[in-house]
Amino acid sequence: MANHTVSSCPTPFLSAADYSNGGYLDGRLCKQVGLDVCCLPCPMTDWAYPDSFNTVGLAAEWVAVLSTVCTGFLLLSWAVLPVDKTYRHYLSICLTTAVLFMNLGFVIPLAAKPEQCFDSITPNSMDTSPVCAASGAFLILGGWGGVLWVFLRALSLHLQICWQVVVGRNFMWFSQAAGWGIPVIGVVLALLLSGVSFRFGATCHINHKSSLADLWVPLLVFAGLTIIIQFATFGYCIKVYLASLADNSASTEGSNLPSYTNSIRTMTPKQAYRRVRRVIQLQWRGIAIVLIIITDVVFFSVVFVFQDNTSEALKHDDTLAADWIVCLAINKGNKVPCLDLAKPLVVNQATVGAVLLLLAMNGIWLVLLLGRWTMATGWIDMFSGSDRSKREFVSVDARLDDFKKDTRSYEMLSRDSGKMMDDSVTPSVVTPISPAYRSPLRSPSANRESTGSANNDGRRTPDYFGQTVRYHAPARSFSSPRPPPPSGQMSPQPVHTVTWDARDTYARPPRQAQYPDEDDYVNPLGMNRI
Missing domain, CATH: 1.20.1070.10 (Rhodopsin 7-helix transmembrane proteins)
Structure with a gap:
């Protein structure tokens, strides 16, 4: 900066001679006044x-x-x-x-x-x-x-x-x-x-x-x-x-x-x-x-x-x-x-x-x-920590950890609505002591109250639940449970039931045996399957 004792620029204008050539020079707003260049102070x-x-x-x-x-x-x-x-x-x-x-x-x-x-x-x-x-x-x-x-x-x-x-x-x-x-x-x-x-x-x-x-x-x-x-x-x-x-x-x-x-x-x-x-x-x-x-x-x-x-x-x-x-x-x-x-x-x-x-x-x-x-x-x-947009399907047994340990049978439910995949309403309380699935090919003698009794051929079904299974008659069943015959007596004749078409009732079709004696065996892990 140059030192000038006298300036012909009126207030508020400043003489350009007093300042160096740094900055954006074209941004100055200056005017020639006599022998001096007077500029408007920054910013304009x-x-x-x-x-x-x-x-x-x-x-x-x-x-x-x-x-x-x-x-x-x-x-x-x-x-x-x-x-x-x-x-x-x-x-x-x-x-x-x-x-x-x-x-x-x-x-x-x-x-x-x-x-x-x-x-x-x-x-x-x-x-x-x-x-x-x-x-x-x-x-x-x-x-x-x-x-x-x-x-x-x-x-x-x-x-x-x-x-x-x-x-x-x-x-x-x-x-x-x-x-x-x-x-x-x-x-x-x-x-x-x-x-x-x-x-x-x-x-x-x-x-x-x-x-x-x-x-x-x-x-x-x-x-x-x-x-x-x-x-x-x-x-x-x-x-x-x-x-x-x-x-x-x-x-x-x-x-x-x-x-x-x-x-x-x-x-x-x-x-x-x-x-x-x-x-x-x-x-x-x-x-x-x-x-x-x-x-x-x-x-x-x-x-x-x-x-x-x-x-x-x-x-x-x-x-x-x-x-x-x-x-x-x-x-x-x-x-x-x-x-x-x-x-x-x-x-x-x-x-x-x-x-x-x-x-x-x-x-x-x-x-x-x-x-x-x-x-x-x-x-x-x-x-x-939640995602309401996902409608994941979880098991009913996931709500019943006290009842389920090794049971594999479950129903796929919507976590949000509490409904199954087919939109049917699930029971409010589900226990593993549900009615056992009864195959139409089995004899009535296989449907017994006690899960721990022996079969006629000497095989024994283990007692997985420690208590007697209560029988609930199915809605469309035309037979009733019969107690097993005393030892040494002939088993009674099987009860003839009315034939029906599974497609008319939307029920599960009869299961065909794939292995010998498969129809004589009750899977205790599938007894609560609906």
């Missing part, structure tokens, strides 16, 4: 806007913090929770990531609180402030990514609705290459050809040099293509709807599907309308997100380009800001009487506030439109 927004302008910027930064939390919640839910809770899709994930990058462009300055000015008349640039470089890069990357991913989302919807193209893996890889490759290239070109600096609040923005060619024009081109594709899709939907109103063919009155499911060309207008309506019902959230983000980006681009061009015009035409500069000099730096004269030179404060808030709110729109209530219930289930 403090002199062109009222003090409430800083409050608007701070509010936008805190809204961006909330938006960052929302996008982080969505990304974490998509990464951790199952797909049936989140219905995640790569188009939604990548768009949310791009919005997160855009929000970081506002959050980083709020956390770091960087100095906007290199000295009293020069703003900082990405070369003199790492925070400026980071915030500007994230803002440009988020803007590029948001525009590209809403373009790809609109293109995907257009192909599905208008051209009946099922987008698959090839479109996904193309989207990944274009959705992230183009933004990375755009950020590199913007930083190399233009650079970023503190020019509009606490967040660094792209400089004027070559900014139209390397950022604003390409962004507006993709935004324009997105709008054209989106309105073409809307036009096709309206055409299909109007055609369905004039379709009175009787063949489509009771059918929602085309005559041949493998050919879309066979669909009548009403069938096409039903198909388009179903797609719109599934994709209306994505359509709303496309319109919101495109509106924000176009609004921001137009406003910032206008502000940028006005600032450059002030440097080349001294007469545009002459009245405002004279007012500041007369009032010795009191900006309040001169604010009305500064309004034609800058964008209206309400417009600036609206742009900043809309950019910061994109994450909130995403969580409202792409988020689902099942995400919240999924996190609750995860932390509580």
